Amino acid sequence: MNKTSFLSKMKQKGTFFYWGIVILPILNYLVFFIGVNINNVLMAFKEYSVVNYEKQITWVGFANFAKIFQDSEVLGYLVKNSLIYFAATLFIVIPLTLLFAYYIVKKYTAHTFFKVTIFMPSIVCSMVLVIFYRTFVNEILDKIIIQPEISLIRKDETALPIMLMLHIIGGFSANILLFLNSMSQTSVSVMEAACIDGASEFRTFRSIVLPSIWGTIVEMIVIAMAGLATNQANLQAMYGNEASNTMRTVGYHIFVSIFDGGAESEIKYAYCSAFGLLATVVIAPVTIFARYLMNKLGPSDR
């Protein structure tokens, strides 16, 4: 066989192999992402009802969206709480994780132990973490240290801070791995040179580490923004489907609404789709614009 014929045959076989591999994932994407999202948009304008044991679907225009705004007080709580969790991630979790990761990368005292303890919550099922945390609050804080009349987890004024604390404790572990991996690729020789030149810790961090991992920081913020409408903040694990309106986040509200008519019922599906669609329409452009701005205005690693 001459070389041209061999290469042509290999190219043909390569095409078969290529399509053999990618065809199923492409079909999966078309059905479970594109298809599901198109169906989601359509569902947002429908209403599901049961008449004489028969499922009936009717087009209702923007009625499902109107329902979302009907209870403006609840909507206010959902938006406010989701923003509070987002702010906690943005201003506490991400900056502190960044500082923790830098500490570990520089192999300061007990870095291995700290790495394990920071990462630990991310491997624990949220149910398990909540059991441990709830027991601690109920049995230690409630009964021994603070002794309030109503449990801190049940009282409206204290429930949110208690859940926020759990969100922050668990939040470090979700981000630490990406920051560590990103930082470990920062050039050691550049950091060494800075150290020899007498650069301070802050200067090295600001001028070398930060620009080199800026992309990761942007992605973390983008994920946190996306989480504005999906973050359930462990509410399901802590309260089941019964968390009070004053504590609910958008993500939790959408999830538990699926069960409002019973787990097998489709009555609330359209409402959930409308809520999800509305959240996507609001958050997606903001996220993309914020990402664009952060990439444009952020520090350069050159």
Place this chain on the structure above:
Amino acid sequence: MNKSLFNKKRKHTAYEIVIFVVLAVYSLIIAGLFIWAFLSSFRTHNNFRANPLGVFTEFDFGNYKYVFDSLKSSYYKGKAKVTVGLLTMFGNSVLYAGGGALIQTFFTAAVAYCCARYKSVISTILRNVVIVTIIIPVVGTMPSLLELLKNVNLHNTWIGIFVQRVTFCNAYFLIFYAAFEAISWEYAESAFIDGASHFLVFMKIMLPLVASLSLTVFILLFVQFWNDYQTPWLLLPDYPTAARGLYHYLNDMQINNVPAQIASGVIIFIPVFTIFVVFRNRIMGNLTEGGIKG
């Protein structure tokens, strides 16, 4: 990292001291919480009630036996109530987490390999699709997915779950992509000359070269799926997993015995904790966007 630079005896900076204190407090809370909870699971309800902090006052396996016997999950098949025990739920968890992680890891790696090594318009489109899908937040599609699965009779079936895992749209795609791009194509060319097929080159040469990364991704996905109780609850109601069973156990059965509640959490936590202990270095140090490490 250069040890001479970072580990030699030197004056501690303010940053180092402050972060050390913060991390020490944080670690104390986390480690303290886990150790206290674990030791409390070996106490009787009355002993725990008398003094929640007296962790060394009793050591009894009764809670574990109680949980093993009572942690059950029920669902309705028609009008008949079906109850499954902990072992069945563990079996479902292994299948859900193991099967899902295996399929997703393989297809993510395979598509990333195709896109990295077989450059074409389709490859570019697929890579951009992944990036766009990761960046754009899409919310509240679960009802739509449920409806779709019900309409095609895939709801409440293992096939319905596994078909969804034949996906490449996740962050691990980019990691695999970078890893495959970094591998020299000369290995493949030599194998082609020796008569190997494209599939054989992928399976026998390329995949083993990223075996370490694949295992890390598999473990991370396994842990994620093991801990997920919401998706199996909605999409696989007749096959309760251990995490879902735990949720119902604690929320529906009104267990007042606090140490038993903790013991139920410990039982579900043990498998992933074991995986974490065995593979901790791999999990925490083997994933880089640049490719393969270690």
